[in-house]
Amino acid sequence: MRFLKLLAVLVAMGLIFAVGTMCSDQEEAKTEKIKAPEKVFSYVGYKKCKPCHLGSKIGAQSKVWESGPHAKAFAELASEQSLELAKKLELKTEPQKAAECLPCHVTAYGVPDSLKSERLTYEEGVSCEACHGPGSDYWSNKVMKALRAGTQDRKEVGLWDQTEELCVTCHNKNSPTYKPFKFKEAVQAIAHPYPPEETEKKE
Ligand code: HEC
Numbered sequence: 001m002r003f004l005k006l007l008a009v010l011v012a013m014g015l016i017f018a019v020g021t022m023c024s025d026q027e028e029a030k031t032e033k034i035k036a037p038e039k040v041f042s043y044v045g046y047k048k049c050k051p052c053h054l055g056s057k058i059g060a061q062s063k064v065w066e067s068g069p070h071a072k073a074f075a076e077l078a079s080e081q082s083l084e085l086a087k088k089l090e091l092k093t094e095p096q097k098a099a100e101c102l103p104c105h106v107t108a109y110g111v112p113d114s115l116k117s118e119r120l121t122y123e124e125g126v127s128c129e130a131c132h133g134p135g136s137d138y139w140s141n142k143v144m145k146a147l148r149a150g151t152q153d154r155k156e157v158g159l160w161d162q163t164e165e166l167c168v169t170c171h172n173k174n175s176p177t178y179k180p181f182k183f184k185e186a187v188q189a190i191a192h193p194y195p196p197e198e199t200e201k202k203e
């Protein structure tokens with residue numbers, strides 16, 4: 001018994017030493033990397049985007065999205081069709097609470113709460129940030145204007161590209177109602193561009 005206790009103490013001391021060295025290594029790594037820190041972006045929720053993207057001068061993206069399919073993605077999970085699917089698939093909870101449904105019907109499912117504002121709710125369904133990326137570092141007017149002027153790198157502030165790969169993270173055969181996904185047509189169906197004269201100014 002005594003021997004075991006001694007062994008335990010020695011092991012513990014060894015661990016403390018090892019952790020200590022690891023920490024100081026990390027400290028060094030930190031100072032080395034200080035020039036290019038890894039940025040972590042967080043989700044701010046649709047309410048932040050809505051007012052600035054509402055007017056027709058900018059292209060009324062908010063209105064287009066609100067009347068499109070993605071805004072009702074969460075509400076859809078309470079539809080007759082969803083309840084029938086839930087029965088068929090023998091879900092243990094209602095679809096609006098089911099891990100079998102939520103990942104594709106809300107924004108940022110599975111992202112830790114610490115990286116989501118309380119303003120971001122399931123109710124907003126598949127909202128702006130599901131396709132454009134978490135908005136913490138790009139939603140301000142200053143950054144938005146700089147983006148348009150071409151003086152701000154898009155990736156640096158967390159903006160994503162809207163590629164086919166992005167869409168098929170949800171538009172795939174894991175969807176119980178899967179319909180073949182045609183990228184170009186689908187993009188057209190949800191299009192919310194700047195108005196033509198604004199686009200001309202941009203070029
Ligand atoms: C303070 C007002 C404001 C807010 C808030 C805002 N935007 Fe913008 N956004 C703009 C303006 C202004 C532009 C540039 C268009 C222009 O200059 O006419 C823009 C441009 C964009 C662009 C195009 C960027 C590019 O690469 O050209 C995207 C995408 C976008 N906004 C998404 C969002 C999303 C998503 C949110 C919420 C997370 C948001 N915006 C919040 C004002 C805003």
Ligand code: HEC
Nearest residue numbers: 049053061062065070126127128130131162187192193194
């Ligand atoms: C389902 C995905 C999706 C959602 C949700 C979405 N967008 Fe987009 N957005 C796109 C795609 C695709 C484009 C076109 C990108 C391109 O041309 O490369 C785009 C383009 C834009 C542009 C640039 C328009 C231009 O002419 O350059 C703005 C601004 C924008 N979105 C704002 C928003 C705002 C604000 C919301 C929320 C109200 C939103 N988007 C929601 C996919 C989405």
Ligand code: HEC
Nearest residue numbers: 069070072073076104105126130162166167170186187189
């Ligand atoms: C986070 C998941 C998610 C992403 C990412 C996503 N979608 Fe969707 N999309 C959905 C859901 C869910 C619906 C069904 C909403 C409903 O009917 O209630 C839908 C519906 C649609 C529809 C309506 C027609 C149909 O197939 O039922 C179009 C068009 C569409 N999406 C285009 C796109 C495009 C283009 C992209 C990529 C730029 C994209 N989506 C990215 C989840 C997503």
Ligand code: HEC
Nearest residue numbers: 076081082085095100101104170171174175176177178179
């Ligand atoms: C892999 C992503 C994904 C998962 C998981 C998912 N969905 Fe969907 N759902 C979609 C997409 C994308 C659409 C729109 C296009 C389609 O039906 O393929 C959609 C559309 C729907 C529709 C509308 C269908 C129509 O014909 O208009 C209902 C209802 C629905 N989903 C219910 C559910 C339920 C209930 C669950 C959980 C059991 C679920 N979904 C899980 C991605 C998903």
